[in-house]
Amino acid sequence: xxxxxGLHAVVNGKVVMASEAVVPVTRREVxxxxxxxxxxxxxxxxxxxxxxxxxxxxxxxxxxxxxxxxTEEDFVAWVGLLIEADDIDDATVRILLVGGQxxxxxxxxxxxxxxxxxxxxxxxxxxxxxxxxxxxxxxTSNLLLNxxxxxxxxxxxxxxxxxxxxxxxxxxxxxxxxxxFSKADGxxxxxxxxxxxxxxxxxxxxxxxxxxxxxxxFEPPRLSDIHAGKYDELFISSTSMGAMPxxxxxxxxxSDPFDRTQAICRRIRSxxxxx
Amino acid sequence: xxxxxGLHAVVNGKVVMASEAVVPVTRREVxxxxxxxxxxxxxxxxxxxxxxxxxxxxxxxxxxxxxxxxTEEDFVAWVGLLIEADDIDDATVRILLVGGQxxxxxxxxxxxxxxxxxxxxxxxxxxxxxxxxxxxxxxTSNLLLNxxxxxxxxxxxxxxxxxxxxxxxxxxxxxxxxxxFSKADGxxxxxxxxxxxxxxxxxxxxxxxxxxxxxxxFEPPRLSDIHAGKYDELFISSTSMGAMPxxxxxxxxxSDPFDRTQAICRRIRSxxxxx
Numbered sequence: 001x002x003x004x005x006g007l008h009a010v011v012n013g014k015v016v017m018a019s020e021a022v023v024p025v026t027r028r029e030v031x032x033x034x035x036x037x038x039x040x041x042x043x044x045x046x047x048x049x050x051x052x053x054x055x056x057x058x059x060x061x062x063x064x065x066x067x068x069x070x071t072e073e074d075f076v077a078w079v080g081l082l083i084e085a086d087d088i089d090d091a092t093v094r095i096l097l098v099g100g101q102x103x104x105x106x107x108x109x110x111x112x113x114x115x116x117x118x119x120x121x122x123x124x125x126x127x128x129x130x131x132x133x134x135x136x137x138x139x140t141s142n143l144l145l146n147x148x149x150x151x152x153x154x155x156x157x158x159x160x161x162x163x164x165x166x167x168x169x170x171x172x173x174x175x176x177x178x179x180x181f182s183k184a185d186g187x188x189x190x191x192x193x194x195x196x197x198x199x200x201x202x203x204x205x206x207x208x209x210x211x212x213x214x215x216x217x218f219e220p221p222r223l224s225d226i227h228a229g230k231y232d233e234l235f236i237s238s239t240s241m242g243a244m245p246x247x248x249x250x251x252x253x254x255s256d257p258f259d260r261t262q263a264i265c266r267r268i269r270s271x272x273x274x275x
Numbered sequence: 276x277x278x279x280x281g282l283h284a285v286v287n288g289k290v291v292m293a294s295e296a297v298v299p300v301t302r303r304e305v306x307x308x309x310x311x312x313x314x315x316x317x318x319x320x321x322x323x324x325x326x327x328x329x330x331x332x333x334x335x336x337x338x339x340x341x342x343x344x345x346t347e348e349d350f351v352a353w354v355g356l357l358i359e360a361d362d363i364d365d366a367t368v369r370i371l372l373v374g375g376q377x378x379x380x381x382x383x384x385x386x387x388x389x390x391x392x393x394x395x396x397x398x399x400x401x402x403x404x405x406x407x408x409x410x411x412x413x414x415t416s417n418l419l420l421n422x423x424x425x426x427x428x429x430x431x432x433x434x435x436x437x438x439x440x441x442x443x444x445x446x447x448x449x450x451x452x453x454x455x456f457s458k459a460d461g462x463x464x465x466x467x468x469x470x471x472x473x474x475x476x477x478x479x480x481x482x483x484x485x486x487x488x489x490x491x492x493f494e495p496p497r498l499s500d501i502h503a504g505k506y507d508e509l510f511i512s513s514t515s516m517g518a519m520p521x522x523x524x525x526x527x528x529x530s531d532p533f534d535r536t537q538a539i540c541r542r543i544r545s546x547x548x549x550x
Binding site: 009018019030031033034037106110131144145146151166 | 299
């Protein structure tokens with residue numbers, strides 16, 4: 001059967017051709033980036049952790065005061081419409097909600113974003129980039145910092161940029177959460193909830209760590225401590241990536257195996273069809 | 276004759292119906308807000324300070340590494356196309372340049388943004404809002420802070436929000452530059468060039484101040500100094516506003532007349548048809 005992922009889109013509950021998923025540039029909320037979004041995985045026709053994504057989308061809306069009248073049931077039904085229209089088996093789906101009167105909800109699909117096994121076996125390279133995301137607890141379209149940081153990473157041949165805040169701490173990557181295992185006691189360090197996005201994968205990583213007997217310390221790793229050798233295994237996480245080990249931070253090398261990261265990744269992937 | 280402002284738009288040099296001035300939500304540069312813009316005035320069919328706006332647009336492009344192949348002559352011609360298509364006498368025109376391969380340039384028009392005389396005679400109310408614009412020297416679409424701050428101002432019945440940075444300084448408003456006259460010596464205080472947008476109106480205000488014999492001090496006023504009575508006349512400025520006196524900062528009142536601001540405003544308006 002023909003792969004039709006990306007042929008259609010769902011706009012405010014109506015199936016349209018993807019080319020009609022457009023926003024007017026004269027709309028004030030478009031000009032100001034007053035919108036929120038989610039990206040989620042469809043695996044074997046199942047929208048993974050969909051209710052969590054809808055909950056987070058609504059949290060982002062509350063965070064910036066974006067008012068809409070779309071119910072949870074609407075979102076679920078609309079994602080279902082797109083799965084049906086494009087006959088989706090596996091895909092990455094994006095929900096974009098643009099504020100205004102009325103708000104507009106766009107649901108679009110693209111081929112499932114996956115990464116080579118080598119990224120998980122050997123780890124990925126990162127650079128560091130100074131900057132702090134505005135309203136870190138909300139997933140908004142205010143992403144220029146992330147765009148510029150990721151572009152710089154890619155130009156340097158790296159996969160991700162780790163954002164270093166004004167206090168020298170790494171809170172997150174441009175599209176990932178960040179974790180580091182303490183060399184001294186094996187605890188897992190990461191930023192506290194209120195400093196970063198309430199990660200759907202992040203939550204499951206914390207749960208997986210608990211099952212592996214790992215204690216979590218909610219303190220964001222400092223770049224200087226990373227250089228001082230305080231951590232011996234680092235990883236990033238996201239919906240698409242799962243948990244992905246870090247081989248390099250700028251010029252600093254970490255060597256495989258990344259057993260603890262891989263164990264966590266296997267666990268969280270095993271939960272994807274459990275909703 | 277029928278007023279047709281806003282009927283057409285010019286997209287990459289082509290006159291289209293305004294309803295066709297849309298961006299696809301699947302475009303990465305749209306999702307990340309990787310775009311820059313300008314807003315300018317058309318007065319009596321003349322695009323005011325157009326070359327300055329084009330220069331600033333290109334400065335913004337350089338600041339974020341947005342590559343395009345549109346020449347100055349193209350921009351001038353395209354604005355001319357819209358003036359002709361909508362038979363524009365007076366209007367506010369917006370140029371939006373979205374990055375990517377290829378970049379897309381949208382030129383749209385709306386009725387000229389003007390304000391009641393009372394704003395200039397009696398001054399406007401402002402609130403203060405904590406926040407710093409990302410890449411202040413570039414006019415990008417990364418405007419969520421501005422949107423939220425201005426909404427809060429409007430909810431409080433105020434016209435503008437003044438942004439207070441982490442050091443307690445007011446660098447700018449959400450859509451304006453900020454100036455304050457020192458009570459002690461009559462000097463005009465404002466943020467240095469590199470901290471704010473290279474304002475087209477701001478430049479002319481500095482020139483007008485010089486002609487009025489006013490010395491300028493490039494130090495952003497601190498909110499605590501405003502409360503301490505260090506300044507006795509404040510104003511904001513923008514392309515649309517010209518120079519507009521401030522009556523209130525939160526609960527702190529300034530009383531008219533605002534002679535110095537009004538003199539500056541008259542001068543800069545008189546230069547609008549001089550290009």
